[in-house]
Amino acid sequence: MATTVAIPDQDALRRIGASVRERLARDEQAYKIPTDTAEIYAIGGFFSPAECARLIEMIDAVATPSELFDSPMKDAFRTSYSGNFDPSDPFVKSISRRIDDRLGIRSELGETIQGQRYAPGQEFKDHYDYFHTSEPYWKQERKHGGQRSWTAMAYLNEVAEGGATGFPEAGISIPPTQGVLLVWNNATPEGAPNEGTLHAGTPVVAGQKYVLTRWYRVRPWKPSRRGG
Numbered sequence: 001m002a003t004t005v006a007i008p009d010q011d012a013l014r015r016i017g018a019s020v021r022e023r024l025a026r027d028e029q030a031y032k033i034p035t036d037t038a039e040i041y042a043i044g045g046f047f048s049p050a051e052c053a054r055l056i057e058m059i060d061a062v063a064t065p066s067e068l069f070d071s072p073m074k075d076a077f078r079t080s081y082s083g084n085f086d087p088s089d090p091f092v093k094s095i096s097r098r099i100d101d102r103l104g105i106r107s108e109l110g111e112t113i114q115g116q117r118y119a120p121g122q123e124f125k126d127h128y129d130y131f132h133t134s135e136p137y138w139k140q141e142r143k144h145g146g147q148r149s150w151t152a153m154a155y156l157n158e159v160a161e162g163g164a165t166g167f168p169e170a171g172i173s174i175p176p177t178q179g180v181l182l183v184w185n186n187a188t189p190e191g192a193p194n195e196g197t198l199h200a201g202t203p204v205v206a207g208q209k210y211v212l213t214r215w216y217r218v219r220p221w222k223p224s225r226r227g228g
Contacts, residue, residue, distance in 0.1 A: 007192050008133045009147040012218035014191030016105065016149045021185070023104040030183075037170035037196035039185040043102065046181035047095075052156040055095070056210045058085060059115030059156075066116065066124075079122040080201065084112045085212075099152050099214050103183060108220040109145070116201075118163060118209040124201035126168060129215060130186040130193045144224055145217030147193070152183045152214045160207030169196040176209055 007013075017039070024030040024041050033040040047055070062083030085092045092113060100107045116124075129151045131141050141147075153165070155176040164173045165182065174182060188194045201209075 008138075008142065009218045010191035012191075013147060013149055013187040014189065016109075016216070016218060017185050017187055017189055017191065020103050020105065020150055020183075021189075024183070027102070033170075033172060033174075035167075035170040035172060035196075038167060038194055039189075040167065040170070040172070041183045042174070043181040043183070044177070045179050046098075046102075047154055047156070047179045049178065051095075052178055052210075054091070055115065055212060056156050058092075059083065059117050059210055059212070062115065063117045078124045078127075080116045080118045080124055081122075082114055082116040084114050087112045095212075096214065099181070102181070103150060103152065103216075105150065105216050109149075109216045109218070111145075111215045111217065111221050112223065113212050113214045115210070115212045118201060118204045118211075120162075120204050120206060120208075123203040126198050126200045128186070128193070128195070128198060130197070140224060143222065145221035146219045147217065148186050148215050149218055150183060150185055150216045152181060152216075154181045154212050155179070156210040156212065157208070159204060159209045162203050162205030163207075163209035164202050165199055166202050167197070167199045169198050173202070176211075 030041045030043050063081035064083055066078045066080045066082040096113055100110060130148050131138055158178050159176045164175045166173045184197055186197050
């Protein structure tokens with residue numbers, strides 16, 4: 001008989017996925033990207049131009065060379081600058097709460113919002129937001145809230161050229177549009193990590209690109225010393 005391999009956090013991923021899916025289906029402003037490969041939604045005008053400008057200033061204040069969970073930055077895999085916002089800041093709290101409420105996910109499941117800045121030539125090559133549970137880092141991430149369920153990413157400015165978010169398995173490329181909140185389920189409806197969510201921040205050609213990201217776990221997030 002074939003042995004069934006258990007998928008860590010599968011039940012929670014399935015439950016959270018269903019809850020957010022149902023909520024977004026009722027949201028008249030949430031546009032479902034037409035693909036069967038992954039569950040991807042876009043909400044236009046989620047942030048105002050003034051809010052975007054304020055968030056860009058905050059990113060400039062905290063941005064340092066980006067790191068990766070499973071290895072130091074090498075081979076120009078992720079060349080952006082990024083930094084975590086202060087979760088105790090009232091404005092950051094209000095932004096986090098708005099995203100939480102829109103998806104219907106409890107706030108304690110959300111990681112601290114991270115801002116990213118890309119200059120010309122900078123990119124984040126094809127990657128997944130979910131954790132590879134066979135990797136050594138999973139032992140720690142399991143303690144810090146477990147697997148990532150949904151990703152919420154907002155575009156904060158128009159980019160002169162380049163900088164789209166590409167989902168190669170889905171054949172989709174989404175250009176930056178100021179104020180748009182892009183959200184996707186990192187798991188399948190059955191609760192397994194979805195390889196169709198492979199995505200990349202394609203190289204900026206001209207101008208700069210600013211985004212913010214909030215990832216959600218299946219259990220309350222407990223930050224590590226590295227902040228995520």
